[in-house]
Amino acid sequence: MKRIYLLIFLFCAIHSFGQTITYTPEIDDQVTYDTDITKVELRDEFTIISFSYQYSNRRSQNYNFPIPLPNQRQTSTATISINPKSYLNGNGKRFKYIKSTGIPELPDSKPVSPGQVYNFTVYYERLDPGIELFNLIEGKNSPEQTLQFWNFYGVHIKNPLRKLPTTPTEPVTLTIKGKILDAKTQKPIAGKVVYQFDKNATKTGSVLVSANGDYTFALSPDAYTLTATAKGYEAEQARLDLSKIKRNQQFTQNIYLTQAVEKTETKPAPKETPKKDPPIIEKPKVEPPVIDTTTVAPPKEEAAPVKVEENKFRLDKVYFNTGESGLLPESYDQLDGLLKMMKDSPTMNIIIEGHTDNIGDPTQNKRLSLERAFNVREYLIKKGIAGKRIQFKGYGDTKPIADNATESGKKLNRRVEFVILNP
Secondary structure, X not given: OHHHHHHHHHHHHHHOOOOEEEEOOOEEEEOOOOEEEEEEEEOOOEEEEEEEEEOOOOOOOOOOOOOOOOOOOOOOOEEEOEOOOOEEEEOOEEEEEEEEEOOOXXXXXXXXXXXXXXXXXXXXXXXXXXXXEEEEEOOOOOOOOOOOOOOEEXXXXXXXXXXXXXXXXXXXXXXXXXXXXXXXXXXXXXXXEEEEEOOOOOOEEEXXXXXXXXXXXXXXXXXXXXXXXXXXXXXXXXXXXXXXXXXXXEEEOOEEEOEOOOOOOOOOOOOOOOOOOOOXXXXXXXXXXXXXXXXXXXXXOOOOOEEOOOOEEEOOOOOEOOOOOOEOHHHHHHHHHHHHHHHHOOOOEXXXXXXXXXXXXXXXXXXXXHHHHHHHHHHHHHOOOOHHHEEEEEOOOOOOOOOOOOHHXXXXXXXXXXEEEEO
């Protein structure tokens, strides 16, 4: 009986190797609450996301499904499908859609009935180990569309860095064999061959070559220069780049030498009588013009974030178009100031917070503020900051700092801030 239990344990351990599962992951925000992510499974090749969908008649927006004509049957007007152009976004990198089960791909669709639960699974490329926060982007939604895409922002999962087992490897030995030959007669020559590391000229070795011209070296993978010399011949070099060789191999490199040409003595040329230099005429001195340094503009400095509290700063020069989340180029100066702060303090972690005024739908405002905070995070990641150091939140219009009844107050409320979690 103990043996059976041991076999079952070994089978389960082997079957689960390389897999990490997160059930009902925490999600910062999502477009629709009819669809839930029930499980995220990470395998060696795929990120497998399981969904549960239940269509409800109580919907505040109807543009995502076609409206039937009066003469059509109204048993079910809703359909579901998955966009094959969807992708996962984590740490500034995209992971492509692979396949799905239980749901058709666009342009096909599947009718659904109110109250009934539909389960389906979607496969994406495997997230890199260490990415524990990602977005699932199916498409861009707009009111004029007849479809509504499922977008999930800030999905939290377990995905630790994997430590691959290291196995000791035998050192690679490369055998270099060849001959020193007369370039004209092709006959072997007695002489000397010296090898030299290209990356470290002080590391050398040599071998004397007998009358049969043979030489042999046993070397490790690297880039070398071989220099052959022999009495009565010009020295000759041969370069070998063996730095990318991963297994034991043998190479042949013959070196051909050309006989040296005897130098003939030449008589020195007769000395010429020195010529007298012409008289030097001094030129009048010209004083350099005086430059007024008070009119020179100081060099442009990065726009530093504005400190509003002990550990909170405002990015008051980060700009977006109205109703959009894309960063405008005018924002880069101040973002580079934040970038410098994080590079100067490698242990500093922050959370980026997006805020809006109270104009428009509160749900849309929250989503817009979240996307703006996410785009600020993506800018910093692309500039070399690790994604795990940056969290992001979108509060919409829930945390105003001024009165939304005035235009000046609304302007103050439309802002992006960041909080230092640890210096």
